[in-house]
Amino acid sequence: DAGVIQSPRHEVTEMGQEVTLRCKPISGHNSLFWYRQTMMRGLELLIYFNNNVPIDDSGMPEDRFSAKMPNASFSTLKIQPSEPRDSAVYFCASSTGGGHSPLHFGNGTRLTVT
Amino acid sequence: AQKITQTQPGMFVQEKEAVTLDCTYDTSDQSYGLFWYKQPSSGEMIFLIYQGSYDEQNATEGRYSLNFQKARKSANLVISASQLGDSAMYFCATSGGGADGLTFGKGTHLIIQP
Numbered sequence: 528d529a530g531v532i533q534s535p536r537h538e539v540t541e542m543g544q545e546v547t548l549r550c551k552p553i554s555g556h557n558s559l560f561w562y563r564q565t566m567m568r569g570l571e572l573l574i575y576f577n578n579n580v581p582i583d584d585s586g587m588p589e590d591r592f593s594a595k596m597p598n599a600s601f602s603t604l605k606i607q608p609s610e611p612r613d614s615a616v617y618f619c620a621s622s623t624g625g626g627h628s629p630l631h632f633g634n635g636t637r638l639t640v641t
Numbered sequence: 642a643q644k645i646t647q648t649q650p651g652m653f654v655q656e657k658e659a660v661t662l663d664c665t666y667d668t669s670d671q672s673y674g675l676f677w678y679k680q681p682s683s684g685e686m687i688f689l690i691y692q693g694s695y696d697e698q699n700a701t702e703g704r705y706s707l708n709f710q711k712a713r714k715s716a717n718l719v720i721s722a723s724q725l726g727d728s729a730m731y732f733c734a735t736s737g738g739g740a741d742g743l744t745f746g747k748g749t750h751l752i753i754q755p
Contacts (some may be wrong), residue, residue: 608755626736627674632686
């Protein structure tokens, strides 16, 4: 059983450029989450989807961030334009939903914005 | 809103000793879940153990057990017979608030010494 797949593993870009992070959740999982991890702020929930519908995007830091889930097997997180303070590890996770199901995380994308 | 407090930023433990990692939580929900994750230096987030708020028995998974004290809002992770491979960051998390996402603590950096 394949886990959550994220790409790319590493992304280095210059300030002002558009960045797109990709995620394929575990088949059969109907909840998908995007988290950001930094030393200062720890793990923060950015947005999550249930059955491909965005439910809570209150954690998205600014309008520069957007996320989509066009189908059950694919999601993207886009940052446009990127800034150095966006440098972090971005995790995608999926679960079967409900507050009692563990989240299964991808390996993360380490983003560096110079 | 949910809140997780992990008061031990770092711990050094001798190999083969038992380890207790502290976690306290704050929630107004009646139904919630408590989770522990391990993050080794390679960066992935590994789910370890889950405890439901209505579970009367403490959860166990191999060498991991969760010491759940509901009245104290405490959910400590106990690792028996520690091994060098247990060296990692450990995160406590909780669900609830009507949302599917998890709220994470800041983590404890555990180092197992030979």
